[in-house]
Amino acid sequence: MTAAPAPDGAELRERAAGALLAARARTRVLTACVDDGELHAQHSPLMSPLVWDLAHIGNQEEVWLLRAVGGQQPLRPEIDTLYDAFRHARADRPALPLLTAPEARGYVADVRERVMDVLERTPLEGAGPLARSGFAFGMIAQHEQQHDETMLITHQLRRGPAVLTAAEPPPAGPDAAALPAEVLVPGGPFTMGTSTEPWALDNERPAHPRLVPAFFIDTLPVSNAAYLRFVEDGGYRERRWWHPAGWEQVRREELAAPLFWRCEGGTWVRRRFGVTEEAPPGEPVLHVSWFEAAAYAAWAGRRLPTEAEWEKAARHDPSSGRSRRYPWGDADPTPQLANLGQRHLRPAPVGAYPRGASPLGVRQLIGDVWEWTASDFLPYPGFRAFPYREYSEVFFGGRYKVLRGGSFAVDPVACRGTFRNWDLPERRQIFSGFRTARDADSA
Structure with missing residues (x-):
C-alpha cells in the first residue's frame, strides 16, 4: 500500500x-x-x-x-x-x-x-x-x-423553552434487529495510540504495542430499553451492584434513574434541551455516570471494557493486523458514518450507521455517546507532555475514568479512534453512555 x-x-x-x-x-x-x-x-x-x-x-x-x-x-x-x-x-x-x-x-x-x-x-x-x-x-x-x-x-x-433545533438522526439499519448481541475480539497484540496523527494530543501518544486477551464486546451501545430493565429490577436499590462510592452517591442524591429522567404515570420521560419526551427505548442510554454504567454491567453479569479493549475493538483490523484511524478505515468521518458535530441533538438509535462499523461488525463506536471504560486515566509508555502539562499530565491517576468514542456533541476534529476523554466517575451531565464486555473464557 x-x-x-x-x-x-x-x-x-x-x-x-x-x-x-x-x-x-x-x-x-x-x-x-x-x-x-x-x-x-x-x-x-x-x-x-x-x-x-x-x-x-x-x-x-x-x-x-x-x-x-x-x-x-x-x-x-x-x-x-x-x-x-x-x-x-x-x-x-x-x-x-x-x-x-x-x-x-x-x-x-x-x-x-x-x-x-x-x-x-x-x-x-x-x-x-x-x-x-x-x-x-x-x-x-x-x-x-x-x-x-x-x-x-x-x-x-438550563431551564426554559427550547432554543436549539436540529434534524433527526437516521434510523437503525434494516439489519439492526438481526445483529448478534456481542462480538468476539480475538486475543493478541495491536498498536494502541498514535505517533503519526498530526493533530493528536499528547495523551494519545506515542503508538505502542498492547497485548489484549480475547474478549467479547457488545455489538451496540446499551439502550434505554435495556437500562430500564435494570432500573425496574431495583438496580438503584441493590447495594451489591455498586462501587462503594457510587452507592454513597445513590443514597446521598436519591438517584433512581439516569439524569433528566422521571417517571410520570408509569411512563419514563426525559428532558432534552428544553423538551420533555418519552425516553426513546431504542436510543443509547445517555447521562449516566461511570458508577451507573459499572452497576448495570455487574447486574447484567458483565463488565465495562478496558480502554485497551475498547480501542482494539474500534481500530484493529484482524485481516491486516494494522490499526485504523477509525472503525471504518482511515477516511475522515462523514454524516453517513457517524453521529458527530451537533448535526443532531440526540444519539441515533442503536444499530444505526452500518457503514461506520468496525471490521468485526461493532457499531457506533464513534459518535452518539461517550462510552465509559473500566480504565483509569494514565499516561502511555513514553508519554511526554506537550505543549503544556495542564492538558493531560495533571489529571493522570486514579481519580478519573476514561471515556472513548465521542458523542453527537463532539466535532470530528476532536474525535479519533485514538482520542481519549476523561472525567470523574460521578459525572452525569456529560453526554455519556456505555457498552459492556466479558472475558472470552467466561462463557
Missing part, C-alpha cells in the same frame, strides 16, 4: 482555517440563541456561565496562536487570570469581573482576525513542533470545539 503524499503548506493552511472557522460558527450558534442575561447566568454550579466559556475560547486562542506562534504582545494580559481554568472553580466564576457579553464577542472577533493573519504568514512545513503541520491551530480548533460541547451541556442543564 503506497502512503498518501504529505500535505503541502497550502493544504495544511486550508485545513487549519477550515477547522477554526467551523468551530467559530458553532460557538456563534450556541451563544446567539440566548440573550445576554442568560449568557451571564450560571445554569448549574457544575458549569461556567456561557460568557466565561466564550471569552476563555478567545483567551486561549490569543495565548497560543497570537503570542506563542505569532510572537505578538498580549492584547488583554489583565484577563489571563480570569480565564485560567485552573485558577477558578466553575462554581466561583460568576462572581469574577468577567467581560460583558458585547466585550467578549468583540474580544474573540479581534483575536480571530489577527489569528487568520498569523496563519497566513506562519510556515507549517518543517516548522517547530508547535506550528508543524498546523498543530497549534488544530489544537485551538479542538479546544474551541470541546468548549462548544461544554456549552451544549450547559444548554441541556
